Amino acid sequence: MIGDVHGQGDDALMRLALEEAQAAAEAGDIPVGAVAVLAGAVVGRQHNRKEDLADPTAHAELLVLREVASRLGRWRLPDVTLYCTMEPCSMCAGAMVQARIGRLVYAVDDPRAGAAGSVFNIVESPALNHQVQVTRGVLAGEAQAQLAEFFAELRQRRREKGLAVALPSGNL
Numbered sequence: 001m002i003g004d005v006h007g008q009g010d011d012a013l014m015r016l017a018l019e020e021a022q023a024a025a026e027a028g029d030i031p032v033g034a035v036a037v038l039a040g041a042v043v044g045r046q047h048n049r050k051e052d053l054a055d056p057t058a059h060a061e062l063l064v065l066r067e068v069a070s071r072l073g074r075w076r077l078p079d080v081t082l083y084c085t086m087e088p089c090s091m092c093a094g095a096m097v098q099a100r101i102g103r104l105v106y107a108v109d110d111p112r113a114g115a116a117g118s119v120f121n122i123v124e125s126p127a128l129n130h131q132v133q134v135t136r137g138v139l140a141g142e143a144q145a146q147l148a149e150f151f152a153e154l155r156q157r158r159r160e161k162g163l164a165v166a167l168p169s170g171n172l
């Protein structure tokens, strides 16, 4: 067990996921974090590492499922709750169904790729053999602000880079 958080509510656990997301942003990855909780204890915490690992599947949610399964020595995780700063994509939502995750709590919707109700609803699909209990919108404003800040800084860096490239030719 990484730490005992017994008695803390969804907000407190989502804050840990937001901390993970911030670590992703600082490493140059889109800020998405995921925390896994079992019986009141944090049993996994990960952030998006796509750029870091050059791995298209290195989403926070997938990494945390692997961490927890490895730690517990089992792939069925019906007693685990996942706290994610963003609605999971189809890959991660599929993995949550594969892992028989009991509950998913997420912050902000992803209208472009979300697979917990926005574009698809894989986690609650009656067509599949497992449905996940979903709680949406926990600290959504904070997660949204974190994403907005990341993309604003990214745009700023690109603008600065563009200017640096443009200057020499302007001086010729």
Ligand SMILES: [Zn+2]
Binding pocket: 059, 061, 062, 088, 089, 090, 091, 092, 093
């Ligand atoms: Zn994903």
